[in-house]
Amino acid sequence: MLLDLKALTGPREHLERTYPVSAFDATGDFTIGAPVRLSCDVEKIRDCYRLVGGLVTRLCVSCSRCVEPCEMALDVTFDLRYVEQALNIGVGEAEIDDDDLSTAFYCDDQIDLGKLIREQLYLGLPMKILCQRHCRGLCVVCGANLNVAGCKCSVEWRDPRLAALKELLAGKTVKERE
Template sequence: MLLDLTRIRKSNDDLDRTLQPADLSQEGEAYRVVAPVRLICGVHKDHTRFRLTGTVKGEMELDCSRCLEPFRVPVDLRFDHLYLPHTEASAVVEQEVEDDDLETSYYQDDQIDLGELVREQFYLALPMKPLCIEDCKGLCPQCGTNLNLSVCGCKQVWEDPRLAALKSMSTHDA
């Protein structure tokens, strides 16, 4: 989804767009966008510079790093992004670096790719180690059973043999 900069006349303009999963090319990303994403921001115009400040709200689907099951996490991020015309790029890079919180990109052909902006925010929101639940039990290393959902027979292997002996004794008594 592209933002046509020639249509922005005022120095402050509000933007409210909903991007569908299909608007966001997700090839090779560690997350999947499975629901519409809402982008709400203010567009501040200063000659050829555009500063977009706002929020990205949606959901992303990840695969749990322990049990490999897909799960969804809400995304609600604030951003502050400065866009400069591509031609000016090399000249102004240095003076913009001073503000750490401000991300800087370049636009071409009077257009800003909003899909790219949203993709970047999702990327920044990615957890280092995605877990479906805090204490996900993961998969059994032997049979691959998802231990959050069921118990597998492999546990017997780890049973204390002395405990097994006790158990069989009590069965005999009965």
């Protein structure tokens, strides 16, 4: 999954690539559920290369609430500046702005597109993934998947943070009574 920069013919080139699911190792956070379609423009600007484009795929993840496996479409766009790694050695952080998140590195006249894709997939992954918009999650008492069946536990303080608050409030009330 390397992009050979020496093979680029013009100052700007369009790139369309599709990678099969098997090209990616499984990660702890998701597995790739459909071929990854990468589409971007590569532009040479002095010693740097600017890659502007996007990628589309499907990810198999687990729902943040009920932990059931679910699939989500992912469509991310990026605008990255690639700086040659060697140019940066010894210069430390001075050359690259700390908060310039869109800077990446290349070496040996190659850009690692596999790394680019993995990073973009992580960035595109939402903080909270739900199998359905109104996923009811798991019962904190018995662990039942509440989307599938109800349970007989009290539903009043299902949120553990609220339960902790309730305990605090209860303790306070007892003290006040003493």
